Amino acid sequence: MRKNIVAGNWKMNTTVAEGVELAREVNAAVEKASELKCEVIVGVPFTHLTAVSQVLTAVKLSAENCADHTSGAYTGEVSAPMVASTGAQYVILGHSERREYYHETNAMLKTKVDLALEAGLKVIFCCGESLAQRKDGTYFDVIKAELVESLFHLSAEQMSNIVIAYEPIWAIGTGETATSDQAEEIHAFIRQLIADKYGKQVADDTTILYGGSCKPSNAPELFAKPDIDGGLIGGASLKADSFMGIVTAF
Numbered sequence: 001m002r003k004n005i006v007a008g009n010w011k012m013n014t015t016v017a018e019g020v021e022l023a024r025e026v027n028a029a030v031e032k033a034s035e036l037k038c039e040v041i042v043g044v045p046f047t048h049l050t051a052v053s054q055v056l057t058a059v060k061l062s063a064e065n066c067a068d069h070t071s072g073a074y075t076g077e078v079s080a081p082m083v084a085s086t087g088a089q090y091v092i093l094g095h096s097e098r099r100e101y102y103h104e105t106n107a108m109l110k111t112k113v114d115l116a117l118e119a120g121l122k123v124i125f126c127c128g129e130s131l132a133q134r135k136d137g138t139y140f141d142v143i144k145a146e147l148v149e150s151l152f153h154l155s156a157e158q159m160s161n162i163v164i165a166y167e168p169i170w171a172i173g174t175g176e177t178a179t180s181d182q183a184e185e186i187h188a189f190i191r192q193l194i195a196d197k198y199g200k201q202v203a204d205d206t207t208i209l210y211g212g213s214c215k216p217s218n219a220p221e222l223f224a225k226p227d228i229d230g231g232l233i234g235g236a237s238l239k240a241d242s243f244m245g246i247v248t249a250f
């Protein structure tokens with residue numbers, strides 16, 4: 001059966017020293033908490049990976065991106081094998097901020113997904129629609145294309161290393177959360193797409209996270225939905241107590 005996950009996405013925040021301190025706090029709180037019903041991950045900037053990796057014992061580590069090449073003359077880029085060599089187990093790919101500001105396409109993300117899996121990383125793959133796409137009713141098609149074009153070439157076995165995060169762009173960092181019913185509708189749609197392609201077992205085993213202004217106050221209602229298996233948390237992951245308020249929401 002699939003596992004529940006709460007993953008932090010720190011984005012471009014904290015110095016290395018601040019990040020190590022935050023990671024220490026989260027790790028200590030997770031170690032202390034008894035019977036947590038989810039795996040906990042922190043997604044941190046590239047610069048922090050090695051140092052943060054050394055303080056984590058009960059929390060998994062993720063990068064927020066990786067390159068679409070393995071090595072070579074790509075000044076400033078960081079490859080999947082480099083990320084894996086820090087001790088990270090996960091990489092977040094396809095975040096809407098990367099799609100929008102760094103022009104990442106479904107085709108480019110397909111390559112990144114392949115390279116990440118090849119390097120032994122698990123992928124937290126983000127999908128989600130803009131406000132305009134929600135309003136004009138094309139959002140099901142947008143989400144389907146993101147999944148089909150970047151993930152559906154994978155084998156069923158490879159899919160076991162993919163976590164999907166549904167993040168409606170209009171809810172990210174805006175304070176506006178999708179209602180639990182709106183989120184559940186999309187999560188059920190995503191699970192059905194996976195079932196149609198890979199069968200019911202793979203669909204049932206795939207963890208699907210919600211992201212977008214998730215906080216301790218709304219996490220319990222979201223996580224109670226049958227197809228919402230946890231969250232990808234931005235703003236609220238930057239303080240150990242608010243992040244832990246979400247981790248303990250199950």
Ligand code: PGA
Nearest residue numbers: 172173212213233234235
């Ligand atoms: P938010 O970000 O929780 O700050 O809305 C979520 C995300 O972008 O992953």
